Amino acid sequence: MRLVALRLSLLALASTTMLTSVSTATAQDRSTAAATAALVERINIPYERFTLDNGLTVIVHTDRKAPVVAVSVWYDVGSKDEPAGSTGFAHLFEHLMFNGSENAPGDIFTYLQDMGATDTNGTTNPDRTNYFQTVPTGALDRALFLEADRMGHLLGAVTQEKLDNQRGVVQNEKRQGDNQPFGLLRYYIFENLTPRGHPYHHSTIGSMADLNAASLETVHSWFRNNYGPNNAVLVLAGDIDAATARPMVERWFGGIPRGPDVVERPIEVPTLPAPLAREVTDQIATTRIFRMWAVPGWTSEDSPTLEAAASILGGLSSSRLDNALVRDEQIALSVSAGSQPFEDMGLFIISADVKPGVDPALVSRRLDEITNQFLTEGPTADEVQRAVMSGLSGEVDGLESVGGFGGKAVALAQGQLYTGDPAFFRTQIQRFAASTPESIRATAQRWLSRPVFSLTYRPGPRTDSGDGRGGAAVGADAAVAAAVSGNYYRAPTSATERLMASPGGLLRFSTQPAPEPVAPPAQPAADPAPARPAIAMPDLRPIGDLDFPEIERATLRNGIRVFFARRSAVPVIRALVSFDAGAAADPRDRMGTQTLMLNLMEEGTTSRDSRALAEAQERIGANISTSFDSDRTNVGLYTLSTNLGPALDLLADVVRNPAFAPTEIERLRTRQLAGIAQELNSPNGLAGRVTAPTLYGPNHPYGAIAGSGTVSTVRAITRDDLVSFHQRWIRPDNATIYVVGDTSLRQVVRQLNRSFGDWRAPAVPAGSRDFNVPIPEQTPRILFVNRPNSPQSVVIAAQVLGVRGRDDLLALRAANDVLGGNFLSRINMNLRETKGWSYGSRSAIGGQEDRVSFRVIAPVQADRTADTIREIQSDVSAFLTDRGVSSEELARTVNGSIRELPGEFETAGSVLGGIQAIVQLGRPDDYYEQLAARYRAMTPADLDSALRAQVDPARFVYIVVGDATVVQPQLAGLGLPVETVDPATLGGQ
Known part of the structure; x- marks a missing residue:
């Protein structure tokens, strides 16, 4: 559920627990209602x-x-x-x-x-x-x-x-x-x-x-x-x-x-004259079924209630559709429901991914039955409470940011633009929090009982082409929601970006067919402004250096190290339990073990099954998630600060006591296999499956074909494999805990000792990774993967460098900024701004702790694939020979790197990431505060020598994913050996 960003000045929200007594439950309901009302009253963005x-x-x-x-x-x-x-x-x-x-x-x-x-x-x-x-x-x-x-x-x-x-x-x-x-x-x-x-x-x-x-x-x-x-x-x-x-x-x-x-212009919310069904095929792995309606826009009183309905029906982890189709009946891999409001209308979309081997007609029928039951009976009071708490708590995540894709500036701007009231978000928050079972039932029935558009996506050759098409759309998940907006440029960054759907306003509900297209009346063009003398750009005022938060340290009773920083701008806490493992720990004969294990950890413990674990988080507005990169495996927590104790108890239960229930193993195994199949249909997924094993070799810790594994390895994983991996890697003597937020170290340690302090390492030996495995010598060549009917090719040029992530790479990364690391870099400006062949291209120095890689990533129009490889070679070679860093490029890189530091660490999440990097890479606590002086001391020669000592285009391997009929004739003229990679082999059938 997405609402506008909020400002929370105070929070008085008691944690809630499951109660069995009717009288106690009633008291708890009253307490929860009072706490929610108090929370809403304190939400404000003064302006x-x-x-x-x-x-x-x-x-x-x-x-x-x-x-x-x-x-x-x-x-x-x-x-x-x-x-x-x-x-x-x-x-x-x-x-x-x-x-x-x-x-x-x-x-x-x-x-x-x-x-x-x-x-x-x-x-x-x-x-x-x-x-x-x-x-x-x-x-x-x-x-x-x-x-x-x-x-x-x-x-x-x-x-x-x-x-x-x-x-x-x-x-x-x-x-x-x-x-x-x-x-x-x-x-x-x-x-x-x-x-x-x-x-x-x-x-x-x-x-x-x-x-x-x-x-x-x-x-x-x-x-x-x-x-x-x-x-x-x-x-x-x-x-x-x-x-x-x-x-x-x-x-x-x-x-x-x-x-x-x-x-x-007045714009009506359209209603289909009759139910409409359409079936299409595409390069996808599983059948996906959609149900869609046009609904009111953002200013409508119904819009917040529809968002609550979507959460209960298919948005929450414990939603109606999740529980029925995914957990109980296990006929769908995943489900989703979302309401996305625009100014004059909105979209309500439900979707379900059909489990392989299941008749899509069965899923369609059950999807409609559950939806109709929801429209008839409405939600329970507990469902409403969990939806409201999850929605309000989730929005606090955006409160720290003053701008960007979300943040407080967005809330104020959209309210003013669409309603003339910058504080209109408060009205919608109050309406959302006031949702009741009856109001949700009545609103959902009013809008979702109308004729529905049913769309079924089946695997197969693509039915249509995007060329010449112009119909915009938004789906129920973030990826599809992003598609409705056009972004100027998404800079290469690991920071989470928010694409917030534009809100909107209700006009009129129409039951009449719309007229044929008519261009709106032309408006007279304004006279051009008279010519004026040139205006001088103002000077910058003093910009201070970064003051990074103090890092406090403690050790739990069992020896786990704790790193803490206080951030009190909003009453939330972020915690991370990090293990020295990562993709490098995945066993080669059971690739995908870690992914399956982490997914299962989120789906039940020895005391809470999948549904109970989801409901426990929703009731207190907490969110527990798992992730991994090359070297670290993480279990993260986001919670309101008043709920730190119960949230940490849930976190400890997830980390320490995964159930690995056999039925859940098979359910999530099937989902993971479907994910592998989807990667094999994605241009980026195909490229990723080729790159790492080619660079590092299949036996190196960084050479895994993919974090999700292969079909054969995932099918071979047993429950004993999962238990063994957990015992070897997810253990207290391999853990570090990071906490940032509105609390104190003393309070954090007290709560962590209660939740984690008695955790003891198992008797089995801890896992280890061998980075001494030889990395294969690379000869320049092209590895080509055919993906028919691709209007774009993905081009990757890559090599393994001779340095490690723990080395001092500041000058090397600064040099890469000039070459391809940011928007103004040579590679991006050439392929995007000069040639116009790409929406955005970049180069990157890897983030591994051991041997890092260098990669150029360029999605380009298919008919310019070979030309792009030539341009990459030209840009890199020029940098390494007669066109090193200019004084202008150095000044821009140095100034930008220094001046952006306060903005980079605006939020608790970014501070947590900074502390984790300091600890993992062995940096001093004031590492980020030292950067300004180090950048100022850089010279063009420093950047030139750093990149020239490591990057060698004679060792580049090129991975190309595209349409063979368009691309392969181009590649023949490059003078490089071309090896064709069968996509089927990448899945490990």
């Missing part, structure tokens, strides 16, 4: 608002926890505003607004990186276009200048060359999305749920034909009609106040003339 004479609305929220300010500009224009024949235009224009303005020529990322901006991006969806960045406080004046210049002084910098280039980038973004399994789902949903001519009927990404038809004249007209200050909202959130902000905003934005007044 001040003012409006400039030209109509620009400005909202300021003060948050002094870090010396950063989120700058977020929202324009009330999206793909629903595009006339016929101009699909994709709003998103295309979003791209153009990053390519420089009259007083800030060149790519805007040049300026943003130099001043240390983080959480930087732009997105378009059907309802709005937004641009955002979080900057050091000393860079705020310059950030406002940049946003004002592209609002008021853009068109002189928009040339035909830039239009042509960004058109190509957007088309490759479309190809990249279309190329994924279920990549065309985004077209099917709105094309079938909305009639022709409905503003939501076409896609945000647009059609190839319409993108090709966009002219420079229409681009200029689009800007003049839609991007005036009176059609925008500016939010500043963070280390700023209104008294300081107002003169700065007036200085830069005050002289921009108003644009035409934008008149909103």
Whole structure:
């Protein structure tokens, strides 16, 4: 369930437990209701608002926890505003607004990186276009200048060359999305749920034909009609106040003339005249069944209630559909239900992945029966309480961030843009928290009893092509939800990114068929602003160095080390129990053991079965999750700080007492095998299965074919294998615990000793990894994997370096930033901005603790596959010979790396990750605080020598995944041996 980000100033929420007595349960219900009401009353984002004479609305929220300010500009224009024949235009224009303005020529990322901006991006969806960045406080004046210049002084910098280039980038973004399994789902949903001519009927990404038809004249007209200050909202959130902000905003934005007044068209929520069913095939592993309805938008009173209904029906881990179809009957691998509201309508989508060997008709029938039973009977009070608590607690996760894809700036901006009330999120939170069994039943019945669109996806050759298609869609999970928005660029980063669905508002419910498509009336273009003298960019004000939180240490009674940092901005705690294991510990004859073990740990303990464990977390608003990377295996906890004790008890139960129940083993084994099959249908999955074994060799700890294993190894895993792996690796003498949040070390140690202090290591020897296994010498060659009908190819160039993750790699990583590590890097600017062949390409130095790898990753249009390999070779060779780091590149890299540090550690989660890296890699506690001085001391020669000593294109192995009919003739001209890899062998059949 996703609501807008919240501000929680105080929290008075008692932990809840399962009670058997009726009288006690009643008292507990009252206590829970009172605690929830108190929680909602304390949710707030204080703000001040003012409006400039030209109509620009400005909202300021003060948050002094870090010396950063989120700058977020929202324009009330999206793909629903595009006339016929101009699909994709709003998103295309979003791209153009990053390519420089009259007083800030060149790519805007040049300026943003130099001043240390983080959480930087732009997105378009059907309802709005937004641009955002979080900057050091000393860079705020310059950030406002940049946003004002592209609002008021853009068109002189928009040339035909830039239009042509960004058109190509957007088309490759479309190809990249279309190329994924279920990549065309985004077209099917709105094309079938909305009639022709409905503003939501076409896609945000647009059609190839319409993108090709966009002219420079229409681009200029689009800007003049839609991007005036009176059609925008500016939010500043963070280390700023209104008294300081107002003169700065007036200085830069005050002289921009108003644009035409934008008149909103009435948009109805469509209803299908009769149930509609469609079946398609795609390169997928299992059949997926969908049920979909158009529902009210964000401002509707029904929207929060529908979100609660979706959580209970198929969103919670203990949802109705999970319990029935996945756990009890075991006819589905997974289920999902979600309600995603836009401004004028929303989507309610239910899906189920059919278990292999099960008749899809049976799953369809049961899916409908359970849904209809829910509509008839409604949820129980306990289901509602768990949905509300999980929803409210989950949203606190976004409270620390002042900006980005979520954060407080988003909550304020969307409320203002769609309702004129920045605090409208409070209204929807109150409605969500006030949900009752009857209100949920009545609302769900009102909207989900209408005719349904049933879509069945079956494995097979793809039914349709994305070329020329324009129907936008959003699914019930995050991956599909992201597809409705167009992002300017997703920078390569390990940090979690939030793609928050645009909220919306209810207009009218329609039972009438929509008219045939008619272009909206043309609006007269505003006269261009008169030419003005050049405006000087403001200087940066002083930007202080990072003050990383103090790391406190303790040891539990049984010897487990504890590392703690206090962060009190929001009343939440993050904890991580980390084990020295990771993918490197997976046994080669039983690859996939660790993945299966971790999945089972989340699905039941010796005292709680799968359902009871899920319900226990939901009742206290906690979330326990498992993960692993190359070297570490982790069990993580997120909880409200008042529930630390019971949450740690649950965490300890998961870590120490997995049940490994035979029925659960077989259920999750089947799901893992289906996941392997899905990897074999994914371009990135295929590439990943080739890369690691090729680089490190199949016997090296880093050479596992994939974390999920192969069909044969996963089938061979026994319960004894799982128990043995757990005893050898998940044990107290191999554990480290990290905690960050709103508490004290003393309190943490007291609770941890209660939950973990009596845990003793088993008698079996602890596991160990042998990194002395020889790494094979590589000869340059191409390993090609055929994936038919792929509009894009995935190209990877890789080698193993001679250094280890524990070595000092700062200069090497800085050099890689110049080559391919960030947006302005040579590889990305060449393949994306100059050539227009890719939506985004990059290079990366691996994060392994032992021998690290170097990889270039480039998803490119299929007809430029061989050309891309040539360009990679050219860029790398130039760096290693006569075109080392320039003074400009050094300054940009050094300045950005220093100035972005406060923004990088804004949240408790990022601090926890930093502490874990310090401990694992043997860094001093003040490692991050030392970085500024170390960066300042760097020279171009330092970066040149660091990269040149390690990277050698003569040792590159190229992995290419693409359509053989298009790609293989190109590869023949590269002069490299080409080895064809049979995809079937990658699954270990």
